[in-house]
Every structure is written in C-alpha cells, then in structure tokens.
Amino acid sequence: MTLKQKVYARYQQLVSDKIDAFRDMISALSEDAQNDAKSSAGDKHETALSMMHLEQEKLNLKLAECLEQKAILDKIDPESTNDKVVLGSLVVANGIHLFLSAALPKVVIDGVSILALSPQSPLGSKLVGKSIGGVAEVNTSTYTIERIS
Structure with a gap:
C-alpha cells in the first residue's frame, strides 16, 4: 500500500468515525428530549428542551460538514497518479x-x-x-x- 493510499484510508476512517459519533450524539439527544417530555412540565422543562434543541442543531451542522468532507473524499481515487496537482494529490x-x-x-x-x-x-x-x-x-x-x- 502506498503512502497516498494509507493517507486516503486514514482520512476516510477519521471522517467516518466523526460521522458515527455525531449521529450517536444526535440520537442520544433525541431520546433525552423524548424522555424529558414524558416526565416534566413547566418553564424548566421548556428551557431544557430549548437547550437540547439548540445542541441538536449544532450537532446537525457538524454532521453536515463531515458529510461534505466524506463526499469530497469519495471523489478521490487513491490509486490514480497525475503529473499535475489535482484533487487527491x-x-x-x-x-x-x-x-x-x-x-x-x-x-x-x-x-x-x-x-x-x-x-x-x-x-x-x-x-x-x-x-x-x-x-x-x-x-x-x-x-x-x-x-x-
């Protein structure tokens, strides 16, 4: 395996791991919000739900960024060689x-x-x-x- 192939594989793994982690965090937040909705009422409940929603939005933005990075990596052929600098060089x-x-x-x-x-x-x-x-x-x-x- 060439250095370029190892680099490509490492970045693919890194981005995939980040995507999985963000999806897990978003899922956990959704579950917490549903459980909280069943057990609470009042102003404290509304504030907690708002905070969870804001956190979920932040995580969704980070997830979208990681998915964009994965899409860029997916366009790269780690086995190609080129005499000029291109995406994937x-x-x-x-x-x-x-x-x-x-x-x-x-x-x-x-x-x-x-x-x-x-x-x-x-x-x-x-x-x-x-x-x-x-x-x-x-x-x-x-x-x-x-x-x-």
Whole structure:
C-alpha cells in the first residue's frame, strides 16, 4: 500500500468515525428530549428542551460538514497518479506533505506528518494545476513542488 493510499484510508476512517459519533450524539439527544417530555412540565422543562434543541442543531451542522468532507473524499481515487496537482494529490513541497482533499486535521503515517488542505485554501488554490518544480507563493512563503503522487 502506498503512502497516498494509507493517507486516503486514514482520512476516510477519521471522517467516518466523526460521522458515527455525531449521529450517536444526535440520537442520544433525541431520546433525552423524548424522555424529558414524558416526565416534566413547566418553564424548566421548556428551557431544557430549548437547550437540547439548540445542541441538536449544532450537532446537525457538524454532521453536515463531515458529510461534505466524506463526499469530497469519495471523489478521490487513491490509486490514480497525475503529473499535475489535482484533487487527491499527495504533494511534497518544501519537505511538507500536503494532501489535497478537504480541510482535515494533521495525521502522522509511517512517521510522516500529512496536512490535508482543500483546493479552495490559499495554498491549495495556488498548487492546483502545477507540476513538479512549480512554485506557489502564499503571503511571504514560497513553496516549490518536489513530488506529486
């Protein structure tokens, strides 16, 4: 399995785990709200239900964000190679490993730190379409592409 395939698999797992966790939290909140509705009445009850509803809305937004990240990852073929930077490319620039996908947390695989960034990010947008040896400038930093997989 190549480093790119391992990176892809790790991010797929990470996003799937987050989706499962948010779904579990939303489900638990719904159950709590139903149980609370059966046992309470009055102002305290209304306040508690409102707070649960707000929390559920926040969790639904986070779940939607994770589902968007999963949709982006699902578009990537981890076995494809390209001579230009595209969605799904694992790029080494200035010794930094960058995975062009969605904005996701840094992971370490086989002792290599990988940063996931979206093609819409300042650096990602400058890298897209460039080949090995290409240069991307962001603010005061210059990134030279050393490898693309």
